[in-house]
Amino acid sequence: xxxxxxxxxxxxxxxxxxxxYCGCETVDAFDNWRRRGIVPGPIPGxxxxxxxxxxxxxxxxxxxxxxxxxxIDEWLAENAR
Numbered sequence: 147x148x149x150x151x152x153x154x155x156x157x158x159x160x161x162x163x164x165x166x167y168c169g170c171e172t173v174d175a176f177d178n179w180r181r182r183g184i185v186p187g188p189i190p191g192x193x194x195x196x197x198x199x200x201x202x203x204x205x206x207x208x209x210x211x212x213x214x215x216x217x218i219d220e221w222l223a224e225n226a227r
Contacts, residue, residue, distance in 0.1 A: 155167075155197060156197070157196060157197045157198065158189065158192070158194035158195070158196065158197075159194060159195045159196075159197055159200075160193070160194065160195075161173060161176070161188075161193065161195065163195075164176060164185070164195035164197075164200060167197065167200060168185060168200060168204070183219075184203065184204075184207055185200050185203050185204065186199045186200065186203050186218060186219045187219060190222070199218060
């Protein structure tokens with residue numbers, strides 16, 4: 147049950163919600179997308195996926211959004227210590 151107004155999608159999604167949001171028929175298919183870098187992993191330190199990060203990743207992957215800035219996952223990989 148949610149207390150959010152009708153039609154308002156939460157920004158932090160569970161794994162199952164993120165899979166459904168992406169249109170994956172199964173969570174395993176979503177996990178496959180994660181492994182292949184199609185969608186980002188969860189927000190660091192959580193088990194929640196950022197809906198906007200998913201949108202950005204899918205926009206970039208489908209050619210709708212193309213910028214020189216790295217994704218958060220790319221930035222973290224390049225700047226990990």
